[in-house]
Amino acid sequence: MTVAEFLEQDEALCSFSGSYNTIFTRLSDPTANVAGITEAVELDPTIAAKTLRMANSSLYGFPEPIDTLHRAVSIIGLQQMRQIVLSTIVIQHFRGLPVIGVDMESFWRHSIAVGVLSRSIARFRREANIERLYLYGIMHDLGRLLLFLHLGTGTEELINIREREQCLLFEAERELLGFDHAAIGSGLLEQWGMAPAQVEATRYHHAPEEARAFPVETAIVHVADSIANSLRLGSSGERFVPPVAPETFDRIGLEMPIYEDIIGHACKHLDQMQAILLD
Amino acid sequence: MSPSYRTPEEVNALHERIRFLEEALEANAYAMDVLASTTAIFGDTDRNRSPELIIQNTVEAIRRLLPAQDVAVYVLDNDCSFNLAYQEHPGELEPDLAETVEQLIQDGQFSWALHQNHPVCLPSPAAGDSVMLHVISTRTRIRGMFVARFRQAELQRYEMILSTLTMVLFNTAYALESADLFQMMDRRQKALQRITERQSRELLHHMSHDSLTNLPNRMLFSDRLSQAMERHAGAAAGHVALILLDLDNFKRTNDSLGHRAGDELIRKVAQDLSGLLDHARERSGRQLRTTLSRLGGDEFGILVEDGEGLEGIVRLVTDVVRKTATERQIFDQPVVSSVSCGIAVYPYDGEDPDTLLGNADAAMYEAKQRGRNGFRFYTQDLNARTFRHFELENELGQAIANDQLVLHYQPKVELASGRIIGAEALIRWQHPKLGLLPPGHFIELAEDMTLIEEIGEWVLRQVCRDLQSLRVAEDALPRIAINVSARQLRQPDLAGGFHRIIREAGIPTRCIELELTETSIMDDPKGAARVFQRLRQAGMSLAVDDFGTGHASLMQLKQLPADTLKIDRSFVKDLDQGDGHAQIVRAIVLMARTLGLDVIAEGVETERQAQLLQKLDCHTAQGYYYSHPVPFADFRKLLGPAVTLPLETA
Numbered sequence: 001m002t003v004a005e006f007l008e009q010d011e012a013l014c015s016f017s018g019s020y021n022t023i024f025t026r027l028s029d030p031t032a033n034v035a036g037i038t039e040a041v042e043l044d045p046t047i048a049a050k051t052l053r054m055a056n057s058s059l060y061g062f063p064e065p066i067d068t069l070h071r072a073v074s075i076i077g078l079q080q081m082r083q084i085v086l087s088t089i090v091i092q093h094f095r096g097l098p099v100i101g102v103d104m105e106s107f108w109r110h111s112i113a114v115g116v117l118s119r120s121i122a123r124f125r126r127e128a129n130i131e132r133l134y135l136y137g138i139m140h141d142l143g144r145l146l147l148f149l150h151l152g153t154g155t156e157e158l159i160n161i162r163e164r165e166q167c168l169l170f171e172a173e174r175e176l177l178g179f180d181h182a183a184i185g186s187g188l189l190e191q192w193g194m195a196p197a198q199v200e201a202t203r204y205h206h207a208p209e210e211a212r213a214f215p216v217e218t219a220i221v222h223v224a225d226s227i228a229n230s231l232r233l234g235s236s237g238e239r240f241v242p243p244v245a246p247e248t249f250d251r252i253g254l255e256m257p258i259y260e261d262i263i264g265h266a267c268k269h270l271d272q273m274q275a276i277l278l279d
Numbered sequence: 280m281s282p283s284y285r286t287p288e289e290v291n292a293l294h295e296r297i298r299f300l301e302e303a304l305e306a307n308a309y310a311m312d313v314l315a316s317t318t319a320i321f322g323d324t325d326r327n328r329s330p331e332l333i334i335q336n337t338v339e340a341i342r343r344l345l346p347a348q349d350v351a352v353y354v355l356d357n358d359c360s361f362n363l364a365y366q367e368h369p370g371e372l373e374p375d376l377a378e379t380v381e382q383l384i385q386d387g388q389f390s391w392a393l394h395q396n397h398p399v400c401l402p403s404p405a406a407g408d409s410v411m412l413h414v415i416s417t418r419t420r421i422r423g424m425f426v427a428r429f430r431q432a433e434l435q436r437y438e439m440i441l442s443t444l445t446m447v448l449f450n451t452a453y454a455l456e457s458a459d460l461f462q463m464m465d466r467r468q469k470a471l472q473r474i475t476e477r478q479s480r481e482l483l484h485h486m487s488h489d490s491l492t493n494l495p496n497r498m499l500f501s502d503r504l505s506q507a508m509e510r511h512a513g514a515a516a517g518h519v520a521l522i523l524l525d526l527d528n529f530k531r532t533n534d535s536l537g538h539r540a541g542d543e544l545i546r547k548v549a550q551d552l553s554g555l556l557d558h559a560r561e562r563s564g565r566q567l568r569t570t571l572s573r574l575g576g577d578e579f580g581i582l583v584e585d586g587e588g589l590e591g592i593v594r595l596v597t598d599v600v601r602k603t604a605t606e607r608q609i610f611d612q613p614v615v616s617s618v619s620c621g622i623a624v625y626p627y628d629g630e631d632p633d634t635l636l637g638n639a640d641a642a643m644y645e646a647k648q649r650g651r652n653g654f655r656f657y658t659q660d661l662n663a664r665t666f667r668h669f670e671l672e673n674e675l676g677q678a679i680a681n682d683q684l685v686l687h688y689q690p691k692v693e694l695a696s697g698r699i700i701g702a703e704a705l706i707r708w709q710h711p712k713l714g715l716l717p718p719g720h721f722i723e724l725a726e727d728m729t730l731i732e733e734i735g736e737w738v739l740r741q742v743c744r745d746l747q748s749l750r751v752a753e754d755a756l757p758r759i760a761i762n763v764s765a766r767q768l769r770q771p772d773l774a775g776g777f778h779r780i781i782r783e784a785g786i787p788t789r790c791i792e793l794e795l796t797e798t799s800i801m802d803d804p805k806g807a808a809r810v811f812q813r814l815r816q817a818g819m820s821l822a823v824d825d826f827g828t829g830h831a832s833l834m835q836l837k838q839l840p841a842d843t844l845k846i847d848r849s850f851v852k853d854l855d856q857g858d859g860h861a862q863i864v865r866a867i868v869l870m871a872r873t874l875g876l877d878v879i880a881e882g883v884e885t886e887r888q889a890q891l892l893q894k895l896d897c898h899t900a901q902g903y904y905y906s907h908p909v910p911f912a913d914f915r916k917l918l919g920p921a922v923t924l925p926l927e928t929a
Contacts, residue, residue: 031299034434061394063387074400074409074431078438126396126418128445 003179003187009150019044020089027082028193034078038070041085050088051081053276059116059269076131083135087115090139091277099148101155102237105278107145109234111138112274113266117224120266124258125220133220136201140221141236143185143202147173148237162239169237170206182206208248219248227263233270303439310443313340317447320454328458330354334365337425337451344440344447347427348408349376352415354423354455361389361424374404376428383410393421398441400434407431413444417452489573491542492549500572500580504632507568507584508625519625520592522581522654523639524552524599525647527617529577532609540609541577544616547607549573555602556581559595567591589624596620596654597672619646620654628657674710675721675730679737683709686741687908688759690917691879691901694893699918701758703794703901704742705908706734726766735767739777742791743784745911749918753787757918760792760822765799768806774813781819788818794845795821797829804835815840822879827867837874844871846897848882855887865895872896 016024026032026040042048048069055072056065066072073081091108099107115137122133148155161172173180186203197214201221204211211218222245228234229241249256285293320336334352341350351366361384363377383389383401392399392412400409409431415423425448429437487499495503507519526532526548533541549571556569563585570582581599585591604617621643629635638657646655678684688702708716725731742759749756767773781788793814800807800823811821822843823831827850831839846867853860864880871878880892883902892900906917 029296030303031296061391063391071402074402074434077397077399077441078434079441080397123396124418126416126449128397128442128449130396 001177003183006150006177006179006184007146007187007191016089016093020047020093023047023085023089024192027086032078034070034073037073037078037081037085041069041081046092047085047088050092050276051085054084054088054273057269057272057276059273077129079129080131083129083131087135087138088277090142094142094145095278097145097149099145100152101148101159102144103235106234107141107236108278109274110228110236111141111234112277113228113231113233113270114138114140114221114224116266116270116273117227117262118220120262121220121224121252121254123265124254124262125252132195132197133217136198136217136221137224139185139189139198140202140205140225141181141185142188143181143183144169144236146184146188147177147181168240168242170242180206206242208245208251215251219245219251222248223252227259231263302436306436306439310344310440313343314443314446316340317450320447320451321457328461330364330455330458333451333454333458337447337454338365338367340447341425341427341444344443345427345429345437346433347411347429348372350425350427351376351380352423352425353380354415355421364423372428376410376426379403379410379428380426383412388412389424393424396445398437398444402431403428409434411437413448415448415452415455417449417456420452420456422452422455492546492573494549494553494579495570495572497572497574497580500570500574500582501632501636503570503572503582504635507582508632508635511584511625518583518585518589518592520583520585520589521623521625521635521639522583522596522599523574523621523636523643524579524581524603524618525620525643526577527619527647529616532614532616536609536612536614540612540614543609544607544614545573545577547609548603548616548618549579551603551605552579552581552599555599556595559598563591567595569595592622592624596622600654619643621646621657622654623657671721672724675708675724678708679733683711684734684737684741685709685715685910686738686745687910688745688914689901689908690906690914691758691760691899692905694889694898694900697905699757700899701760701792702914703760703762703908704738705762706738722764726764731764731766732770735763736776736780739780739791740784743781743786746786746790747784748911749915756787756790758790758792758820760794762824763793763795765796765802768795768799768803768810773810774817777814777819778817789820792820792822792843794824796824797826797831800839801829801831801835804831804839808839811840827863833870841876843877843879846878846880848902851880851882851888851892851900851902852884854891855885861891861895864892864897868896 015021022043023040026036029036032040041051052066052069052072054060055076056062060076062075066075076084091111095104095108115134118137119130119134122130127133151158158169158172158176161167161175162169165172165175170180170182182203182205186199189199189202197217200211200214201217204218205221205225208215208218208222226242226244229238254262317336317340320333320340326332334354338350338352349366349368349372352364353361354364356362363380366377369375369377380389382404383392388401389412392401393414393416396414396416398411398413400411402408403410407430408428411427411429413425413427414421415425425444487495487502489496504519504521511519526544529541529544532544553571556571560567560569566585568582568584570580572580572582574580581595583592583595600618600620604615606613606615608614621639621641623629623635623639623642625635628638642655642657646653649655685707686704687707688704690699691701691703692698693700706718706722708721710716722731722734725734738761742761746756746759763773770776777791777793778788781791795807814821820842821840822845823836823839823841824845825847826844827847844867846864850860850864850867854864868878877899878897880888880897880900881902883889883892883900883904885904888902889900889904892898909917
């Protein structure tokens with residue numbers, strides 16, 4: 001079985017439903033302006049409320065309360081808002097699915113942690129659009145959700161391999177299927193027409209040395225994933241901490257002591273973010 | 280194949296989309312263009328390293344991307360406060376952008392925006408307007424803030440170019456940072472360079488200077504000597520004189536008063552010497568180049584380069600010897616110390632510095648042998664010449680004080696009657712060793728030494744004293760002529776000074792006649808005429824001496840307020856030898872009469888000359904035929920009993 005075949009099996013899994021789909025389409029439209037984005041987000045009251053709470057969270061630290069979505073969009077920025085809303089939709093969409101073999105709460109805590117850590121690394125790198133990395137982090141393990149959904153009770157077999165071999169879960173995936181969740185996730189993102197940087201960062205987040213076009217983005221997600229695992233900030237099913245490829249630190253280009261600040265900054269906001277996104 | 284139908288809304292949306300994509304394409308191409316040109320703001324060369332220029336280039340680049348109503352740039356200074364470094368339209372729009380930013384700073388939104396590494400758009404107080412803030416920062420440091428004001432409706436159009444804006448401002452931040460670093464580096468480098476330069480200067484100074492006197496030491500002196508000799512090698516004129524100078528009996532001072540006193544003496548002598556040399560240099564009009572050095576112990580070296588010749592050097596050494604031999608207070612003890620100098624002159628006394636130094640040393644030793652407090656040249660010939668000169672000069676300076684100058688009087692006679700009507704006063708120097716010296720031996724020297732004014736005054740006073748001692752009625756006093764030199768003519772107030780002396784002595788001014796040679800008058804005819812005028816006003820009479828030997832024109836003669844022409848002895852001498860000279864004398868007399876001047880002949884030695892002069896209408900004369908110049912006592916006798924009344928009988 002190939003990744004393409006895998007993704008074809010269940011079309012419903014790979015597309016949004018109802019208002020999420022409308023919002024997603026509208027966000028992906030490059031011609032959309034502030035008013036357009038605002039209107040789209042307002043289509044779903046849950047998404048709208050979460051978005052507004054995000055904008056008012058300590059992560060953005062705006063000195064005054066932001067009371068309208070319109071204001072939030074213009075203050076946080078059109079591009080940035082697209083990524084924030086998108087990540088909220090993805091979480092909302094996949095949370096409702098019946099997944100066996102993984103604690104959904106823990107999975108999303110891990111994903112949000114990787115998102116916030118990636119954003120934090122990008123922030124310390126003084127990147128222009130750090131919400132981009134937040135989105136990459138949140139969605140990096142999406143493939144694993146599809147995998148668990150597909151395997152259903154067969155997930156047990158995967159866990160058995162992991163226990164027997166005492167290996168990392170993605171290595172067990174490769175043994176069972178011939179490909180891992182990273183390949184599935186990146187395939188899905190490609191189908192959705194996401195940015196090439198996100199596709200590559202997702203595809204190689206366990207093998208950052210293979211990222212050719214976007215090595216820095218990939219390295220950031222890779223490092224953030226390992227930090228989240230080692231700090232046990234939720235779990236997507238890994239028992240061990242995936243090892244960090246040393247050259248990724250060089251690619252990111254930050255001094256080691258700065259990572260303490262990065263983690264500190266991320267942890268400060270993490271609880272609040274999880275509360276907003278997961279309640 | 281099924282035709283696809285679109286609703287008008289869908290077609291509109293598609294049109295809208297195409298327009299957007301075209302716009303986006305254009306904007307992207309434009310952004311690339313701007314990015315390619317941002318090398319101008321890198322701040323990596325000397326030319327674009329000033330913060331002002333970096334900001335200006337930044338605004339120019341952004342202006343091509345962002346059609347905003349107004350833009351401003353704030354820069355973080357060293358005290359961590361934001362200063363408005365640039366605003367495009369200050370005070371033109373309402374409300375002013377700077378004021379809006381002030382408000383944002385107070386609300387805390389400004390500082391919030393500092394930590395967003397993307398453009399943030401905040402509502403402006405003006406309806407429908409937005410204020411965009413974008414931090415200017417490197418990865419590690421915030422350097423400023425970019426602010427723009429624009430119509431909210433245009434927000435979407437800016438979306439496309441905002442990441443370009445971020446890149447440009449990122450560039451700007453690094454340019455400012457590197458400009459800062461370069462400036463700091465420059466400052467450090469300059470400071471370092473200054474320190475290094477100062478230290479090496481000090482080191483060089485220590486190595487080449489004596490620590491006690493701060494004068495050049497032997498090393499530097501030798502170097503300067505070599506340089507001076509090189510400069511003068513092959514030069515036709517000028518000398519390099521090396522003067523070695525040693526304190527006489529320095530060891531005694533050292534032994535009796537201690538080494539500290541010895542050091543103090545050395546320091547004081549060094550001070551005096553360098554003051555002396557400064558003075559000499561100034562006086563020479565910077566013709567003279569000198570280097571003073573302490574060679575060690577009590578030995579000094581003076582290097583003198585003179586473009587003129589040996590005269591300046593001799594004068595300098597004379598000064599040095601005379602003025603350093605003085606009493607100084609050393610720790611409240613009077614210490615008398617004289618110096619001995621040895622002089623060697625390049626190129627006569629050596630072709631290389633070592634030979635020159637050795638010979639100067641030998642000369643100094645000889646000076647010591649000859650009784651210290653003096654100088655010797657290494658070359659004996661120079662010694663003989665300069666020593667005599669020096670001695671004479673020295674003695675002449677004291678001649679007045681020691682009463683060694685005397686006046687002799689040569690009577691002036693009325694040819695017809697043989698009656699003495701006056702005399703010319705002539706100076707003599709009664710030298711203790713050389714005997715009676717005529718003026719030819721010392722007047723030139725006196726002029727050199729500027730003693731001539733003093734001597735001239737002495738002569739006048741002496742004449743007045745002699746006249747007073749005659750004790751006759753005023754109208755019976757003879758008229759005495761005094762010679763005035765060309766140099767005296769240049770004295771600022773000669774006439775006033777003379778008049779004062781004569782008046783104080785109570786002598787009628789008509790009794791004093793001043794004689795000037797025709798040649799010295801012709802040196803400066805206008806000046807002479809001016810002085811003559813004033814002397815004349817004071818009542819003195821004036822005579823032109825040696826007439827016929829200079830080149831006075833009739834016009835000048837006419838303008839000169841003189842009373843008498845003195846026919847030069849050369850015409851008188853040959854008067855009885857032939858006809859030619861008689862013609863000249865006749866012409867002179869005729870001319871004098873025409874101009875209303877008296878005539879007197881000098882150098883009359885025979886009776887025949889006296890007779891011929893009378894025939895030629897010249898009625899007064901002086902010369903050996905009548906009398907040699909004689910001391911005043913003899914002259915008084917010649918004047919006859921009529922004027923020698925009381926003294927002779929007393």
